[in-house]
Amino acid sequence: MIKEFQRVGRELARMNLISSHSGNLSVRMGDRILITRRGCMLADLQEEDLVETALEEVDSGVILASSELVVHRTIYKETSALAIVHCHPPFATALSLSRDEIVPLDSEGSYLLHKVPVIATEKTIGSQEVAKVLPKYLKEYKIVMLRGHGSFATGQMLEEALMWSSTLEASARIIAIAEGLGEKIKEYRRKSEEYSRW
Numbered sequence: 001m002i003k004e005f006q007r008v009g010r011e012l013a014r015m016n017l018i019s020s021h022s023g024n025l026s027v028r029m030g031d032r033i034l035i036t037r038r039g040c041m042l043a044d045l046q047e048e049d050l051v052e053t054a055l056e057e058v059d060s061g062v063i064l065a066s067s068e069l070v071v072h073r074t075i076y077k078e079t080s081a082l083a084i085v086h087c088h089p090p091f092a093t094a095l096s097l098s099r100d101e102i103v104p105l106d107s108e109g110s111y112l113l114h115k116v117p118v119i120a121t122e123k124t125i126g127s128q129e130v131a132k133v134l135p136k137y138l139k140e141y142k143i144v145m146l147r148g149h150g151s152f153a154t155g156q157m158l159e160e161a162l163m164w165s166s167t168l169e170a171s172a173r174i175i176a177i178a179e180g181l182g183e184k185i186k187e188y189r190r191k192s193e194e195y196s197r198w
Contacts, residue, residue, distance in 0.1 A: 109171030
């Protein structure tokens, strides 16, 4: 299990989806959760950086676990997710400041993501407010953005959640470049939005 956490943590850092000590990963194991330690370095995870804690009860693992534990727990309880990746993709985070959803312009992003909702909460880090709001969106979407903070992606494995995270950031980068170049994208955006209708 540690090797998968290490691999995904290194990839998040390599793709600039996190800063040195930000982001968190978790997997569900029945009624238990394995989650990264508070303030650990995802690019250099050690076995002691993984904390096992209960899905429901408060136990000793809560003290060491990521500050986003309350959010991870609620997502697992209310969705079918078995893995969660929370990261801070810079282009997607920048776009989240000015829109209510991120609609990819590129073909791959449109096909895989359709669109990504942007959720605004008063407190964005490890709050009960986020824990209450986020799961209902993750029942419909594999990844969502918290305005000005970062993304939460789910999957059956950490690698799947990583895929959603990296795809979102790649699409966000393309949007930023296209808009920065002043490209005429209205018609292309209309076509890309057709993918959002299942």
